[in-house]
Amino acid sequence: MVGLFLSGDLRSIADALATYYLKLGGEIQTEVWVKDRAALPDHRLLILDLTPKQILSIKGLNFTSSYERQLRKYRQGMGVFKVDWALSEPTPFTDLRARQAATVHIGNTFADVARAEREAHAGKVVDRPFVLFAQQSLFDRSRAPERKHTGWAYCHVPNGTEYDYTDIIENQIERFAPGFKDTILARHTYGPKALEAYNPNYIGGDINGGIMDIGQLYTRPTRSLTPYRTADSSVYICSSATPPGGGVHGMCGFHAARTALKDHFGIIINLP
């Protein structure tokens, strides 16, 4: 039985897991760029939290050419353009319920959201995009100095685009929160290229580790009943490029670990 005691933001989950792992005698190294398996300490298993493009760039993995071909066919999804703001006051949404929500999905009608997403997917610059807006400082006072606030938002954009969506995003928020732009003290923007530089898993700004369409919903990154396994029996994939895909649910890691434990140690972990 593993007891995890959590408080604070989502980071506390990662911190609690790391603490437990260290207690078991594990060692964690960060800021190490993995380019070649030969440079890693001796290991029995390698579980990669990477997308296919990066996996293919790592030397020393014993893959068949047909497996590599399948990885090369993997497709990325739309990118995102993200803006972070320092704000002088809470965002003045006209709908009072939106003033009390940690995350606000801005898009007007369902039809408008669907059209905006369709057009961005088709490679167009959408002037009224679906915007996901987060206002954590309303609920977590550690996010901003006293009486000040923070916010961030992103919208979906064509993969890899270099178009600057800052005005488009701010205008879309202003439509539903008149006066928002006057509250901006400072901003920082992340286009798809900057996001990929920050985390190479976000290829072309795709934060979901590959497109989630019918062809890649369950069969990601390859067409297999257990896509966590690779053609090298000591290598597994646990990233959002495996089912059930992008998100902070942890299930890709859970299924990959469960598969590796069964294959190499005969340990069966039943699903609840």
Ligand SMILES: Cc1cc2nc3c(=O)[nH]c(=O)nc-3n(C[C@H](O)[C@H](O)[C@H](O)COP(=O)(O)OP(=O)(O)OC[C@H]3O[C@@H](n4cnc5c(N)ncnc54)[C@H](O)[C@@H]3O)c2cc1C
């Ligand atoms: C702004 C933003 C908002 C989001 N909002 C939500 C949300 O509200 N809800 C939700 O469910 N999901 C959200 N997501 C998506 C979610 O964060 C991702 O889908 C998820 O984190 C992907 O997990 P992952 O395990 O595939 O890899 P990642 O979390 O991308 O972790 C991979 C790690 O590996 C490192 N790495 C890459 N290459 C190498 C290498 N060669 N050597 C060593 N290390 C390497 C990377 O730097 C990174 O730290 C959001 C993402 C972003 C960017």
